[in-house]
Amino acid sequence: MTDFSSSPLHHAIALCADDMKRVNACIGDNLQSDIVMIPAIGHYIIGSGGKRLRPLLCLLIARLFQYSGDRHIPMAVVIEFIHTASLLHDDVVDSSEQRRGALSANGVWGNQASILVGDYLFSRAFQIMVSDDDMHMLRLMSNVTNALAEGEVLQLSRTFHLTMTEAESLEVIERKTAVLFAAAAEVGAHISGQSHETINQMAQYGMCLGVAFQLMDDALDYMAEAEEAGKPVGHDLEEGKITLPLIHAMKTDVKLAQRVEEISELETYNGDDNAWIRERVMAQSGTKFTMGRAQDYANRAKSLLPKHGDPALLQLLADLADFSAQRPY
Numbered sequence: 001m002t003d004f005s006s007s008p009l010h011h012a013i014a015l016c017a018d019d020m021k022r023v024n025a026c027i028g029d030n031l032q033s034d035i036v037m038i039p040a041i042g043h044y045i046i047g048s049g050g051k052r053l054r055p056l057l058c059l060l061i062a063r064l065f066q067y068s069g070d071r072h073i074p075m076a077v078v079i080e081f082i083h084t085a086s087l088l089h090d091d092v093v094d095s096s097e098q099r100r101g102a103l104s105a106n107g108v109w110g111n112q113a114s115i116l117v118g119d120y121l122f123s124r125a126f127q128i129m130v131s132d133d134d135m136h137m138l139r140l141m142s143n144v145t146n147a148l149a150e151g152e153v154l155q156l157s158r159t160f161h162l163t164m165t166e167a168e169s170l171e172v173i174e175r176k177t178a179v180l181f182a183a184a185a186e187v188g189a190h191i192s193g194q195s196h197e198t199i200n201q202m203a204q205y206g207m208c209l210g211v212a213f214q215l216m217d218d219a220l221d222y223m224a225e226a227e228e229a230g231k232p233v234g235h236d237l238e239e240g241k242i243t244l245p246l247i248h249a250m251k252t253d254v255k256l257a258q259r260v261e262e263i264s265e266l267e268t269y270n271g272d273d274n275a276w277i278r279e280r281v282m283a284q285s286g287t288k289f290t291m292g293r294a295q296d297y298a299n300r301a302k303s304l305l306p307k308h309g310d311p312a313l314l315q316l317l318a319d320l321a322d323f324s325a326q327r328p329y
Helices: 008-015 017-030 037-046 053-064 072-093 105-109 111-132 135-157 166-191 196-223 244-252 254-264 274-283 286-303 311-326
Strands: none
Touching: 008 017, 008 053, 008 311, 017 037, 017 053, 017 072, 037 072, 037 105, 037 111, 053 072, 053 166, 053 196, 053 311, 072 111, 072 135, 072 166, 111 135, 135 166, 166 196, 166 244, 196 244, 196 274, 196 286, 196 311, 244 254, 244 274, 244 286, 254 274, 274 286, 286 311
């Protein structure tokens, strides 16, 4: 795997350090509430060491097109709030007790508080957009939040869906994850006054990068160690998620397919077979196949980058696409 000890993500963070300071200040301003639990949980989850790739995309693309205003700061906060709200809800739905190597918010404060603060962050994001007063942004983000909710329900409806196809798994990824990457990229292009064609291209770049990112996440669930991943691994199957590494491996491994079917019929699954299943998935090249598909999407993302703009920034955006498909964590 490519060595990303000096990764494109680190370069992007360094390049946007001043803007990210402003984003963090804006986050603090918009988490103020006399309900003490709201800023406590909000700051806990936002400050828990995430990659911040979504708001970074917004900032980088605004920079690519030499945007000189201030709207990219609150709009990056909108992206982060929507993402954070979805994490709070996801951890409750998935009964996850860890997030980025620490206790998840629901593990600290409980499910009810996590859901309600997630709702607060969604509504706060829309308050920020109303203040921005751009119907395009409101339409975009209302569509995004609707797609995220649909993606969650779609994933739930396909719990232990043993005949899941690659196309079906990609549909879940696009709706549940990649749509917010697409929105982040679109925002950066839109506020910079780019043409309709360029805005659409950047949105598709974000979508492809987001699919690559999630496919790599699915592969890492079967091949990474928990310390590297910053979260439990081998957890997808415990939650009934039939992702691409497992889909590919079950095509050629009858014993694996039989065991997954047996697990699907259990009332509860404690993960006892996780190590064996992970070994079988890797032996049948499930992770290798998934990483290859992630790179396909990264290559497609790179092909969508415009020909105009700062060459160094265009290269960084191309490198970020590759990083999403090859990252070790």
